[in-house]
Amino acid sequence: MTGPRVLVVDDEPAMHRFLRPALEVAGFQYDGVHNGAEALRRVAGKAPDAVLLDLGLPDIDGQDVLVRLREFSAVPVIVISARDREADKIAALDGGADDYLDKPFGVGELLARVRTALRHRRAQEGVPEQYRAMGVTLNFENRRVMCQNTLVPLTPREHSLFELLARNAGKVMTHTQLLTAVWGPANAHDVQYLRVYVGLLRQKLAPVGAKLIATEPGVGYRLAEPDTA
Secondary structure (H helix, E strand, O other), X not given: OOOOEEEEEOOOHHHHHHHHHHHHHXXXXXXXXXXXXXXXXXXXXXXXXXXXXXXXXXOOXXXXXXXXXXXXXXXXXXXXXXXXXXXXXXXXXXXXXXXXXXXXXXXXXXHHHHHHHHHHXXXXXXXXXXXXXXXXXXXXXXOOEEEOOEEOOOOHHHHHXXXXXXXXXXXXXXXXXXXXXXXXXXXXXXXXXXXXXXXXXXXXXXXXXXXXXXXXXXXXXXXXXXXXX
């Protein structure tokens, strides 16, 4: 097996029995550990291509594992957890997770999330010159936004928000991440302000704006993945 290696960090043997064949049939290499300490050692020793991380680990809480992991690794991390509270999702995403999936989940959705995380990481490493999806194009160099071959005039703040979403396309960006990056730490909790600007972006990118910028209820926003062709 020569595909991307996925490290599964979960203390439930049943989860490993479920995920190992699913990953291997899809062309991934499976690797598994049952606690946070071993997960950190495994990533530090020979980093996998992606990590599936449960939060309810027996030795170190998964949120703390994520924080420690992000001190030395940029490996894509998808949190898989039975904790379905918005606060847990937000904490994981703000802590550096690339995505979050509630247990129980379907194999198809999980594999799609893994592929998305891997594509996003490759795009970051390759530093793409533009974002293009659904007839919308953002050129990162000249800052021009086109929608169905028509120039879209954006204010500096609108452009900063859209570019941040575009550079993280396919990944959930939390309210706090967006507000802190675009408006500064003092505005990190002005969620209504963010909603207004997202609404303006959707209007200016009509008729695809509402589909292009998806809402993750109570968490943040996710921009559609870029076209592959």
